[in-house]
Amino acid sequence: MIFKQRFIKSISFALCAGAIAVGSSVAQANTFRIAVGDGAGGTQHELGLKFSEVFKEKTGGKHDTKMFLNGQLGDEQATVNDASMGLLDFSILAINNVTPFSPSVGVLTLPYMVHSLDDAMTLTQGEVGKQLVENTIRDAGVRIIGWAYSGFRVLTNSKQPVSSLADLEGLKIRVPNNEIMIDTYRAWGINPTPMAWSETFTGLQLGVVDGQDNPYITVSAMKFDEVQKYITNIRYLFSIEPLIVSESVFQSQPADMQKAILEAGQAATDHSAQWLVEQEDKIKAELTANGMEITEPADGEKQWMQQAIDQVWPKYYKQLGGKDNLNKILTSLGRDTI
Numbered sequence: 001m002i003f004k005q006r007f008i009k010s011i012s013f014a015l016c017a018g019a020i021a022v023g024s025s026v027a028q029a030n031t032f033r034i035a036v037g038d039g040a041g042g043t044q045h046e047l048g049l050k051f052s053e054v055f056k057e058k059t060g061g062k063h064d065t066k067m068f069l070n071g072q073l074g075d076e077q078a079t080v081n082d083a084s085m086g087l088l089d090f091s092i093l094a095i096n097n098v099t100p101f102s103p104s105v106g107v108l109t110l111p112y113m114v115h116s117l118d119d120a121m122t123l124t125q126g127e128v129g130k131q132l133v134e135n136t137i138r139d140a141g142v143r144i145i146g147w148a149y150s151g152f153r154v155l156t157n158s159k160q161p162v163s164s165l166a167d168l169e170g171l172k173i174r175v176p177n178n179e180i181m182i183d184t185y186r187a188w189g190i191n192p193t194p195m196a197w198s199e200t201f202t203g204l205q206l207g208v209v210d211g212q213d214n215p216y217i218t219v220s221a222m223k224f225d226e227v228q229k230y231i232t233n234i235r236y237l238f239s240i241e242p243l244i245v246s247e248s249v250f251q252s253q254p255a256d257m258q259k260a261i262l263e264a265g266q267a268a269t270d271h272s273a274q275w276l277v278e279q280e281d282k283i284k285a286e287l288t289a290n291g292m293e294i295t296e297p298a299d300g301e302k303q304w305m306q307q308a309i310d311q312v313w314p315k316y317y318k319q320l321g322g323k324d325n326l327n328k329i330l331t332s333l334g335r336d337t338i
Helices: 003-026 043-058 076-084 103-109 118-123 127-140 179-187 198-208 216-221 248-252 257-291 299-314 320-333
Strands: 031-036 066-067 091-093 144-153 154-157 173-174 211-214 230-234 238-246 293-295
Touching: 031 299, 031 320, 043 066, 043 091, 043 144, 043 216, 043 238, 043 257, 066 179, 076 091, 076 144, 076 238, 091 198, 103 127, 103 179, 118 127, 118 144, 118 238, 118 320, 127 144, 127 257, 144 154, 144 216, 144 248, 154 216, 154 320, 173 179, 173 257, 179 299, 198 248, 216 257, 238 248, 238 257
Parallel strands: 031 066, 031 091, 173 211, 230 293
Antiparallel strands: 091 238, 144 238, 154 211, 154 230
8 A cells, every 4th residue: 555655656746747847848948839729810810920920029039939720739728728737838719718717707708798899908908907817827827918809709600690589599509618608698598509619610511500609700710601601790799819828937937038928918919909900891891702691680689688688697796706896897898887
């Protein structure tokens, strides 16, 4: 028994030492790895390109980055876990994939919390954003250093135009494995299908699911127009995609490197907002030229909004710091409190 315990301890020590060695080599690398969930041409890729350009410039060319697109380094949630252990440097991912590790960032995925790009920028770059950064360091061992703004997640499907909630009946809709987003669709009267991002295109292609929601830019970048016909221009969730760095990797850097990382992250954030404004209308036109049909939700989306807010928001008050905290956030956006 004693031998067995010593053996287990020795194996555990070896594994830990190996992990530390890997983490150390990552921290010392001249070329930092960036995991990217989406493909080339999307908002995540654009954020990464700008970050890499500015980071290299600010380090005098001594340090560079390499992006791995389309989830080559694992699904988005796995990259958070790897970064938290110091096994990965950077990752760009949807905010809903950070929520399981740091629940307070779920405020950014509450349906109809964000009404515009200005709202998204106010929340992420103001006091709310600063607190979310601190929370993710504390909860997940990763630091948010930049934000990509991808626009509203519109609903696409291959079956029929969808204007009202009644039109959703019978459709199989893919959603991320995110409780708030799942509950939003349930509030609309359907039971969505959680599916990994890496499986989504194939799932749509094979008819495992009929539809999904993502911003116009992502629909284009992922070539969903090849397997989807109809778009419903809903505005329930503004897609915000953070650039995270492993906190252990960040803290292992000298002060000038930390400064370069943070400044490159801010430059990439500013660029992302401008890029969205410049690209979204052009991409919508391209998608319609490729045969997609855009439908506006009935009655100004009032029924969609009312059912989502009434049924989903109260369920998450406690997780998101209580009603008082949400009211502070709403006040910061110039909106009525709850």
